[in-house]
Amino acid sequence: MGFLKIDMFLAAVFLIVLSSLGFVCIDILKMIILSMILLKGVKKLRNKEKYMFKIKTYKALSMLLSIFIFITFLTGFTYKNPKKPIPVLTYHRVNNETLKSRVPTVSTYEFERQIKYLKRRGYQTISEEQLLYYYNGKNVKLPKKPILITFDDGWRDNYENAYPILKKYNYTATIFLATGKMGEDEYLTWDMIKEMKNNGITFGGHTRNHVNLSKVSLDEAYSEIKSSYDDIEKNLGVKPISFCYPYGGGDLSKNVQNKVKDAGFEIAFASYNYGINMGNINKMAIRRVLMPRFRKLHKLEMLILLW
Numbered sequence: 087m088g089f090l091k092i093d094m095f096l097a098a099v100f101l102i103v104l105s106s107l108g109f110v111c112i113d114i115l116k117m118i119i120l121s122m123i124l125l126k127g128v129k130k131l132r133n134k135e136k137y138m139f140k141i142k143t144y145k146a147l148s149m150l151l152s153i154f155i156f157i158t159f160l161t162g163f164t165y166k167n168p169k170k171p172i173p174v175l176t177y178h179r180v181n182n183e184t185l186k187s188r189v190p191t192v193s194t195y196e197f198e199r200q201i202k203y204l205k206r207r208g209y210q211t212i213s214e215e216q217l218l219y220y221y222n223g224k225n226v227k228l229p230k231k232p233i234l235i236t237f238d239d240g241w242r243d244n245y246e247n248a249y250p251i252l253k254k255y256n257y258t259a260t261i262f263l264a265t266g267k268m269g270e271d272e273y274l275t276w277d278m279i280k281e282m283k284n285n286g287i288t289f290g291g292h293t294r295n296h297v298n299l300s301k302v303s304l305d306e307a308y309s310e311i312k313s314s315y316d317d318i319e320k321n322l323g324v325k326p327i328s329f330c331y332p333y334g335g336g337d338l339s340k341n342v343q344n345k346v347k348d349a350g351f352e353i354a355f356a357s358y359n360y361g362i363n364m365g366n367i368n369k370m371a372i373r374r375v376l377m378p379r380f381r382k383l384h385k386l387e388m389l390i391l392l393w
């Protein structure tokens with residue numbers, strides 16, 4: 087195991103050197119932690135005779151690890167404009183009733199635990215506008231541990247359950263509205279939206295009818311995107327700046343991204359590209375982290391930081 091320890095040591099040295107140079111080293115950290123988890127697993131298996139691992143396996147593993155770390159090290163230098171990694175969290179529904187629903191749901195109790203945890207760990211919410219300005223290279227002062235909280239669709243429980251908790255902890259959020267559904271059962275009303283807007287919550291587009299933009303014609307996609315822009319402008323009297331792709335944007339084409347831009351949105355959020363935002367950012371496909379309903383809070387920060 088000696089040479090593996092040396093690898094870990096080298097990796098740590100790399101990390102420290104890069105950190106001191108001011109580069110974003112989350113990828114390296116990720117690699118180290120993943121390999122530690124991997125090695126722990128290998129060690130466990132090794133104890134069972136039938137899974138006996140040969141020294142060669144270790145050697146191969148450590149070699150691979152070194153290559154990974156080296157590549158990460160090199161790419162660290164190719165970032166033209168190193169940016170602070172900013173996690174964007176995704177929630178949908180927050181309630182105690184529909185935990186078996188197909189729509190990702192976090193119980194109200196769990197939601198508060200997660201927010202409380204983030205607060206305690208020093209995370210501070212930023213607005214989508216701050217994020218946009220930061221990515222546009224403007225001189226924006228971000229908190230030490232910035233985080234953006236988002237909700238998809240515009241569920242009524244966001245107002246009833248999540249909003250009071252956000253207020254309690256002095257957090258803000260952005261809610262993406264499938265504008266045509268507002269006022270329907272289980273969805274927000276425009277009055278609720280206005281009240282939240284007056285208290286710092288911002289709103290972005292999510293198409294009018296929650297259509298899968300990769301499955302409709304480009305014209306229809308544009309009309310859906312633009313309608314959500316217009317609905318928000320008409321009802322709130324402000325131009326929205328952000329958009330969120332309804333089905334995560336897994337097969338999102340450049341054309342659709344351009345339509346989002348054409349409609350007037352300046353920044354767009356996806357889900358398929360799970361992870362945090364660092365290095366070269368595509369402002370039309372910002373990465374997010376889908377928040378699960380688990381109960382182990384220490385995993386929360388791992389999740390935010392590692393993916």
Ligand SMILES: [Zn+2]
Binds near residue numbers: 296331332333
């Ligand atoms: Zn949605």
